[in-house]
Structure formats: structure tokens, C-alpha cells
Amino acid sequence: MTEVRFTVNGAAQCAEVEPRLTLADMLREECGLTGTHLGCEHGVCGACTVLMDGLPVRGCLVFGVQAEGADIRTVEGLAAPDGTLNxxxxxxxxxxxxxxxxxxxxxxxxxxxxxxxxxxxxxxxxxxxxxxxxxxxxxxxxxxxxxxxxxxxxxxxxx
Known part of the structure; x- marks a missing residue:
């Protein structure tokens, strides 16, 4: 297991993950952010796209441990805190x-x-x-x- 510290939608996170766990699975399983969907799990469909340090990445192709120190934005972070859609x-x-x-x-x-x-x-x-x-x-x-x-x-x- 490896400890990973990162930020998701402005909130500091720390997760203990297996090195082979994908970023998409880490977001879903460790952070409870289920808006990131897994489709093909081969990087083709784009359903798992999140922003990592300001760039779009396929969450199924990035390992969770690669998020060490990263700033991640997911679909849950688009709406205002009161739920108002952007x-x-x-x-x-x-x-x-x-x-x-x-x-x-x-x-x-x-x-x-x-x-x-x-x-x-x-x-x-x-x-x-x-x-x-x-x-x-x-x-x-x-x-x-x-x-x-x-x-x-x-x-x-x-x-």
C-alpha cells in the first residue's frame, strides 16, 4: 500500500492505495466521488476524464499513486457548493x-x-x-x- 496526498475539488485528500489502483477507481472508492465513470477502461471512451493539474486525463489510464501532490477536478466540483449548476x-x-x-x-x-x-x-x-x-x-x-x-x-x- 502507498499513501497518496492530493487535492480533489479544492479539498485535501489522503488515501492509502495499492500502486496498481487507477485514478478513477481511487476517486470512486477512496474519495466517494462516483461521478467519474468507467466505460472502456482502455482510455478510448473518455467517460473517466478528469482534470489533473489543469489538464484532461483519462482516469482509467493514470494510476492513483501518480496523483501524489496533484490538484484533481472532477464533475462533482463543477457545481457551486449550494448545488447551483455552472x-x-x-x-x-x-x-x-x-x-x-x-x-x-x-x-x-x-x-x-x-x-x-x-x-x-x-x-x-x-x-x-x-x-x-x-x-x-x-x-x-x-x-x-x-x-x-x-x-x-x-x-x-x-x-
């Missing part, structure tokens, strides 16, 4: 950007990262970035519309 979550709701919802946390985290990058977002960037995550239910158009609407509301849309 602009992107509201856009997903308004634009019907989810159906079963299994892939949604990964899309939300990837889109959060993209929307926080300097230079803004245009249609080509939107499609390029979100193409790395898979959804079996929505047909993607409503996901794209949701992120586009959030980017417009945030003033970062360059389309």
Missing part, C-alpha cells in the same frame, strides 16, 4: 446534451478544460476536442450545441 451544466440541461448520462461527466470535464483555455473556442476546435470522447446515445449534436451555448454565454465563442 454555465456548462445548465447548457447541457437546456440543450438536452445527455440521454443516459453515462458519458456526460467526461464530456463536462473535457469541455470545462477547453472553455478555460486562452484564445476562445471556434467550431473547428469544439469538434476536434470533443471528438476524443464517445457517446452511444445522443448523436453528439446536442452535446456540441450545449458547449457552444456555454462558450457564447461565457464570452469565449469565436465561431
Amino acid at each position: 454555465v456548462l451544466q445548465r447548457a447541457f440541461q437546456a440543450q438536452h446534451g445527455l440521454q443516459c448520462g453515462f458519458c456526460t461527466p467526461g464530456f463536462l470535464m473535457l469541455a470545462t478544460w477547453m472553455l478555460e483555455q486562452p484564445g476562445g473556442v471556434d467550431e473547428a476546435r469544439l469538434r476536434d476536442v470533443l471528438a476524443s470522447n464517445l457517446c452511444r446515445c445522443t448523436g453528439y449534436q446536442n452535446i456540441l450545441a450545449a458547449v457552444r451555448a456555454a462558450a457564447q454565454e461565457m464570452g469565449v465563442w469565436k465561431g
